Amino acid sequence: MTTKLAVVMDDILSINVKKDSTLAMLAAAQRKGWELYYIQQGDLYLDQGAAKALCQQVTNISYDPANYCTLAAAETVLLQDIDVILMRKDPPFDNEYIYSTYILEAAEQQGVLVVNKPQSLRDCNEKIFATQFPQCCPPVMVSRNADLLKAFYAEHNDVIFKPLDGMGGTAIFRVKPGDPNLNVILETLTSYGQQSIMAQKFIPEISQGDKRILLVNGEPVSYSLARVPAKGETRGNLAAGGRGVPQPLTDRDRWICQQVAATLKQKGLLFVGLDVIGDYLTEINVTSPTCIRELDSHYNLDIGGQLMDAIEQQLVHK
Template identity: 65%
Template sequence: MRIKVGIVMDPIDAISYKKDSSLAMLHAAQQKGWELWYMEPQHLFLEKGTAKASMAPLQVAMDPGNWFTRGEYESRPLSDMDVILMRKDPPFDNEFLYSTQLLAMAESAGTLIVNRTQSLRDFNEKLFATHFPQCCPPLLVSRSDALLRRFHAEHKDVIFKPLDGMGGASIFRIGADGMNLGVVIETLTRHGQQMIMAQRYIPEIAAGDKRILMINGEPVPYALARIPSAGETRGNLAAGGRGEGRPLTDRDRWICEQVAPVLREKGLLFVGLDVIGDYLTEINVTSPTCIRELDTQFGLNIGMDLMNCIEQHLRER
């Protein structure tokens, strides 16, 4: 019996062909002879106590001019799928929450959801890193103007960022002179109504913000260092950074060892750690990227490694 793989993602029509990690995953699953079924979050629904979706059969190709063929949509229970890849990009808003709750119903019926729905709800990508304080730089999470100002006074050079951002959006660096500190705090906290993170600036960002991909707690042996463009403090590719692959350092591997047992325990099969210098800054659990760049630079097939891991989990079930 062929394995049925569903994917919940942003519109496949609009992906970046060269960079999209979800496409790499789908292509690997197709190479294994598995059936592909495509969904977007708005296609999920609940009817008569059953979580369902309007889903379409899908075929993919590594062809920049025609990377997918989608069939006709049909309504099917989510539990018809053996595995569903939840690949909707942040932000984690109420609609994302509702999607995970519907997927959880399929999970209860035996479908493997990657990543586990409870863990998607439990672990904010910036706060999750703080579960491993031995790996993190000095930081503060607060919406208090006084506490945030005190943190800046202590560390002088500080990054301020929202807890729900992605792609480097709304990240500010405030230097020792404190220029614009007040307006940054007011804007990000919405005048004290929303928590944010303050983090001591890590100068090693100039050498890149490394993305380390982990499959069931095992790191891919190379990281993608996302190097900021001139005049930028953000290495995110979406913010204009460039990606340069590098072997993991001893410190990178130590950080992975600290995090790995929790990832396995919580059913987080595919995550991306963000590491700057010696410090863990984020643990991305929703839709980690950088598969394509690492595959290209090092001749890897990370999507296939993930599918093999998924296949092993299905066998164990």
């Protein structure tokens, strides 16, 4: 029987065709002859305990910006009739995202392979998860207590403060020695002590790029995409104007991957993006890691194909 794959993602008609990693995954699944379906987050639902969705079959996937997919009319589908579901909805990681993982978990209990595992999507905050590997991380604190955050700043002098639920470099502040804006930055990010944030010692090697390292079932792709900040910027995120520079993994990069690989596999995190600055792991992206297309095109890779092969193996051994 033909494998059926569905993807939960943001509006497929609004993607950046040149860069979209989810499109690369769909193209890889299409090359395998799989049936493809598209689901928007708001179209997932539970009916008497059964996970269902309004979804559209997707065909004719290509990288032609003018005609990159064909969508059929929406139909109601029992998710247990799907073999694998990719959860690729971008943050924010809000209550609606959590509710979606509950629905996907119901589908998982009914026999569907969900990538990444819904429980792990809930458990593994992309900022905090990295702190489970302190041997890989720079000095870091998670708190909403202004006194503790100020003490961390006083100890390290040059610090990054950032929210725990953002993406694309939003609301990230660098506070240098003597910065008069420290109080207002902490008040804003913590909502006057009501919301926990992350403090991280500034890593000067950010000037050489914030490396995105992709892992498929715990195995790293041999190349990273270093996102180099624009002039005058601290953030390397492509969404914040960073420039992508593909490069081979270093020995330290591979060591970091080895440190986290077993945990990723144990938690059912089949596709993950590590963020590494210099020698330090700063984030573990589990919701919708990107940079497939940039690495594929530069090194003639097929990372989406690697992921589909790993999924196929998971389906065989279910």
